[in-house]
Amino acid sequence: MEGNRIDRRKFLQVTAAGAAATALVTQTGCLKYFEKGGGAPAPAPLVVPTACELCPNKCSVLAVVEGGVIRKLNPNPENPKSRGMLCARGNAAVKQVYDPDRLKQPLIRAGERGEGKWRAASWDEAWDYTAKKLSEIKQKYGPEGTLWASTEGFQEIFFRNLGSAFGSPNIVRHPTLCLASVNLAYSATFGTVPSFDLLNAEYVIMSGANRFESIITPDTMDLIGSAMNRKTKLVYLDPRFTVTASKADHWYPIRPGTDMAFILAMLNVIIGEGRYDKEFVATYTTGFDKLSDHVRQYTPDWAEKETEIPARDIVHIAREFADAAPRAVYYAGRRSSWYKNDFQMRRAQAILNAVVGNWDREGGMVPNAKIAMGEYLFLPWDDPKAARVDELDKNFPLAAKGDGVYLKLRENVLAGKPYPVKGWMVYKQDPMNALPDQGMTLKMIQQMDFVGVIDIGMSDTAWYADVVFPESAYLERTDPVEAMPGIWPAVVFRQQVVKPVHDTKPNLEIVQGLAKRLNLSDYFDYTMDQWVDAQAKDLPVDNPLAYLKKHGVLGIAEPKFGGTLKPDHRFVTKSGKIELFSERLQESGFDALPVYKPPVQPPAGRFRMVLGRKGYFTHANQTNNPWLNEFYPENDLSINPQPAQNLGIKTGDMLEVSSGAGTVRLKARVTEEIRPDCVFMLHGYGKKSKWQKLVYGVGASDAVVLETAWDEVSGNAAFHETFVNVRKA
Amino acid sequence: MADTKKKRYALVLDSKKCINCKACVVACKAENGVPVGKFRDWITEERRGTWPRLMATFDPEQCEHCANPSCVRVCPTGASWQRADGIVLVNYDDCIGCRYCMIACPYNARYFREDLGVVDKCTLCAHRVDKGGIPACVETCPSKVRVFGDLEDPSSDVSQLLNTRRFLVKKPETGNGPQLYYLL
Numbered sequence: 001m002e003g004n005r006i007d008r009r010k011f012l013q014v015t016a017a018g019a020a021a022t023a024l025v026t027q028t029g030c031l032k033y034f035e036k037g038g039g040a041p042a043p044a045p046l047v048v049p050t051a052c053e054l055c056p057n058k059c060s061v062l063a064v065v066e067g068g069v070i071r072k073l074n075p076n077p078e079n080p081k082s083r084g085m086l087c088a089r090g091n092a093a094v095k096q097v098y099d100p101d102r103l104k105q106p107l108i109r110a111g112e113r114g115e116g117k118w119r120a121a122s123w124d125e126a127w128d129y130t131a132k133k134l135s136e137i138k139q140k141y142g143p144e145g146t147l148w149a150s151t152e153g154f155q156e157i158f159f160r161n162l163g164s165a166f167g168s169p170n171i172v173r174h175p176t177l178c179l180a181s182v183n184l185a186y187s188a189t190f191g192t193v194p195s196f197d198l199l200n201a202e203y204v205i206m207s208g209a210n211r212f213e214s215i216i217t218p219d220t221m222d223l224i225g226s227a228m229n230r231k232t233k234l235v236y237l238d239p240r241f242t243v244t245a246s247k248a249d250h251w252y253p254i255r256p257g258t259d260m261a262f263i264l265a266m267l268n269v270i271i272g273e274g275r276y277d278k279e280f281v282a283t284y285t286t287g288f289d290k291l292s293d294h295v296r297q298y299t300p301d302w303a304e305k306e307t308e309i310p311a312r313d314i315v316h317i318a319r320e321f322a323d324a325a326p327r328a329v330y331y332a333g334r335r336s337s338w339y340k341n342d343f344q345m346r347r348a349q350a351i352l353n354a355v356v357g358n359w360d361r362e363g364g365m366v367p368n369a370k371i372a373m374g375e376y377l378f379l380p381w382d383d384p385k386a387a388r389v390d391e392l393d394k395n396f397p398l399a400a401k402g403d404g405v406y407l408k409l410r411e412n413v414l415a416g417k418p419y420p421v422k423g424w425m426v427y428k429q430d431p432m433n434a435l436p437d438q439g440m441t442l443k444m445i446q447q448m449d450f451v452g453v454i455d456i457g458m459s460d461t462a463w464y465a466d467v468v469f470p471e472s473a474y475l476e477r478t479d480p481v482e483a484m485p486g487i488w489p490a491v492v493f494r495q496q497v498v499k500p501v502h503d504t505k506p507n508l509e510i511v512q513g514l515a516k517r518l519n520l521s522d523y524f525d526y527t528m529d530q531w532v533d534a535q536a537k538d539l540p541v542d543n544p545l546a547y548l549k550k551h552g553v554l555g556i557a558e559p560k561f562g563g564t565l566k567p568d569h570r571f572v573t574k575s576g577k578i579e580l581f582s583e584r585l586q587e588s589g590f591d592a593l594p595v596y597k598p599p600v601q602p603p604a605g606r607f608r609m610v611l612g613r614k615g616y617f618t619h620a621n622q623t624n625n626p627w628l629n630e631f632y633p634e635n636d637l638s639i640n641p642q643p644a645q646n647l648g649i650k651t652g653d654m655l656e657v658s659s660g661a662g663t664v665r666l667k668a669r670v671t672e673e674i675r676p677d678c679v680f681m682l683h684g685y686g687k688k689s690k691w692q693k694l695v696y697g698v699g700a701s702d703a704v705v706l707e708t709a710w711d712e713v714s715g716n717a718a719f720h721e722t723f724v725n726v727r728k729a
Numbered sequence: 730m731a732d733t734k735k736k737r738y739a740l741v742l743d744s745k746k747c748i749n750c751k752a753c754v755v756a757c758k759a760e761n762g763v764p765v766g767k768f769r770d771w772i773t774e775e776r777r778g779t780w781p782r783l784m785a786t787f788d789p790e791q792c793e794h795c796a797n798p799s800c801v802r803v804c805p806t807g808a809s810w811q812r813a814d815g816i817v818l819v820n821y822d823d824c825i826g827c828r829y830c831m832i833a834c835p836y837n838a839r840y841f842r843e844d845l846g847v848v849d850k851c852t853l854c855a856h857r858v859d860k861g862g863i864p865a866c867v868e869t870c871p872s873k874v875r876v877f878g879d880l881e882d883p884s885s886d887v888s889q890l891l892n893t894r895r896f897l898v899k900k901p902e903t904g905n906g907p908q909l910y911y912l913l
Contacts, residue, residue, distance in 0.1 A: 091755035615750030
């Protein structure tokens with residue numbers, strides 16, 4: 001298939017004659033073909049703009065509805081973040097609605113926990129039962145005896161508010177399983193978490209942020225466009241050869257956990273050679289002298305030994321990066337739950353970005369713009385009397401209080417300290433798969449007097465619950481308006497596309513049913529319409545609500561740069577400057593500058609387990625979607641041929657993979673595309689729930705083998721700190 | 730059916746931008762009711778090298794809507810046919826499921842639908858194109874690998890790309906005249 005340009009015109013001439021003749025004969029047949037499937041003459045399809053819920057990107061969707069059935073989801077190009085695309089997951093959302101195994105009515109457990117015996121219940125019965133259980137727990141242990149766990153979503157607020165109105169301090173959200181460390185590190189440095197202008201950057205360095213498989217809008221699309229058109233140079237560090245590695249200008253299979261050494265050595269070069277932005281540093285930052293002294297020890301030669309990246313390459317990259325600045329970024333990434341030093345590694349990135357002066361400039365790091373929205377004013381409740389069970393104030397004084405620290409929380413709940421927690425409500429989250437060490441999560445479930453789950457499908461957590469409330473799928477409900485901050489800020493609106501197929505309800509109504517029975521209705525005396533009205537009314541368009549219903553999104557396509565670049569601008573930090581050296585960290589007992597501590601490496605014969613995603617899977621529930629599952633029906637363990645040979649392992653062999661947390665069995669995938677000291681498996685398999693038919697008992701759950709570890713500053717889970725034994729089963 | 734005179738539809742693909750995310754595959758499945766396990770479009774992965782000198786490339790593929798389609802020539806009933814605008818289709822009513830076309834296709838672009846007893850393939854979303862739209866795979870692609878358009882229109886994006894960029898086609902030696910143009 002090399003280079004021959006075929007003679008198109010010649011072919012066209014031949015075809016045109018042939019095809020015209022054929023066309024005459026069979027055009028009626030063709031018409032029939034296209035009318036087929038619709039049955040009776042169908043009314044014109046209805047197109048409803050809405051917002052996707054399959055991952056955190058909230059892309060704008062145009063849902064095509066025919067005869068009350070969703071026929072297709074198309075991208076809505078009006079969204080400046082999703083930029084006219086809809087990924088595999090977004091396209092497959094139709095299957096969520098018409099999944100024969102989804103939750104169709106409230107269920108109450110009829111057998112032992114996890115036995116899978118359920119009885120269908122009416123909504124009243126499920127609400128009454130749950131309210132009775134929660135009230136009993138409150139009476140015995142106080143409201144702090146209940147835990148309210150949820151993952152981000154447009155209706156998550158109602159769930160959290162119910163927990164708060166109930167009086168519990170124990171609201172725990174997903175960030176410490178995801179991006180808490182990166183958020184905290186950039187906040188500690190800049191007072192805010194910026195976005196990265198990959199559309200205009202000319203030099204991008206990524207540590208493990210596998211942006212071409214873990215899709216983030218608009219970063220993925222911007223970067224592929226600019227990198228493949230040779231406008232942007234991409235340097236990528238990852239122990240795996242990912243799709244991102246395959247597209248990078250330079251890929252370094254860095255020794256896991258040593259990214260900070262690479263960054264500190266870059267700082268050593270850039271500061272040592274005077275390549276930093278002197279004016280920017282003098283005007284906007286504080287602590288540069290201390291930083292300069294601190295990084296002198298971190299030479300490229302030293303970093304080569306830590307990272308296995310050649311010193312001369314580090315020097316070269318540092319120089320190129322500084323030369324390309326301000327159109328140069330060390331990209332932060334999103335799921336940053338890797339190592340115990342994660343916060344400090346992200347701090348080092350933030351500091352590197354700061355000294356080259358890429359702040360608030362085109363092609364650099366940009367503080368997020370936001371479209372202002374109104375809000376519904378609901379009755380406030382009293383602050384909880386008890387302190388959080390995760391003892392956040394004591395253990396993680398800088399962590400986000402509203403989010404909690406999940407793994408410390410689990411540890412304390414299991415220990416019953418500082419007080420017992422016996423009720424667990426879960427919304428839109430599957431702790432059994434989202435947290436490391438599934439055995440411990442299961443123990444936490446088992447020590448509860450009551451577990452209630454609100455979800456659209458029978459997750460592994462729901463499988464072990466006492467009551468399961470079926471939420472309507474996103475295409476069946478109207479949600480609050482959501483502001484999406486960014487370089488290209490937007491407001492998106494998720495409106496109902498079709499009526500619920502089954503006896504399901506939106507979360508707000510589920511919450512209100514419980515609130516009524518818990519005598520908390522005063523805090524929830526509004527409808528979704530009232531809530532949405534209040535949010536939309538001040539949006540900067542005429543008839544805002546009508547606009548949102550018609551367009552599904554209100555976006556600002558023209559970014560603004562440099563709004564904070566005034567010498568008197570006060571950053572939201574203690575000093576009001578960008579903090580290279582952080583007194584606040586020092587006061588809290590943490591390193592004020594990132595100090596490198598070499599990570600423990602796996603002992604001989606063991607492997608570090610690393611995680612990652614595919615473009616078609618984000619959350620654990622997506623492996624059970626038939627339109628996505630077929631790309632990867634069973635997960636396997638990626639292992640390099642060199643150790644595989646030593647262990648006598650061939651692709652397809654059944655393996656036993658064990659750690660301090662647990663043991664799983666899954667097949668081997670012998671591949672060159674991973675470091676010899678690491679192994680990898682995809683997330684979302686080996687399910688316990690029999691209603692996850694495609695992945696029930698298929699492959700293995702990473703959560704079983706992952707051990708509990710966290711970053712000391714943010715409390716973010718450290719998912720790459722587990723060493724496993726691998727042998728043929 | 731819309732006016733199809735003086736049109737020649739084709740796809741230009743910039744495979745370098747393909748991230749193997751499968752959006753096009755699922756979009757096609759949803760748009761065209763393709764059964765699970767069957768594919769009208771797919772992404773071919775090529776992986777080479779030994780650690781750590783590795784490479785991977787991804788090529789989105791589907792029916793080439795050939796200028797001289799061998800599938801149409803071998804079809805005994807005329808069920809496989811080609812429109813004047815180049816789109817190759819299967820008329821289900823005339824298809825007897827003999828699958829000669831599947832053997833004749835050098836690109837393995839056709840599959841047998843057991844549930845209907847017919848051969849099926851990419852229609853270039855003719856039902857969308859005839860209403861002025863673009864194929865679902867083209868529309869949904871996050872990295873905009875595919876460009877759809879009319880080669881007879883010199884101002885179209887596909888014509889412009891082919892006039893200014895180097896490209897290749899797959900298996901030109903078959904004489905089928907494939908109409909998926911892969912940019913280099």
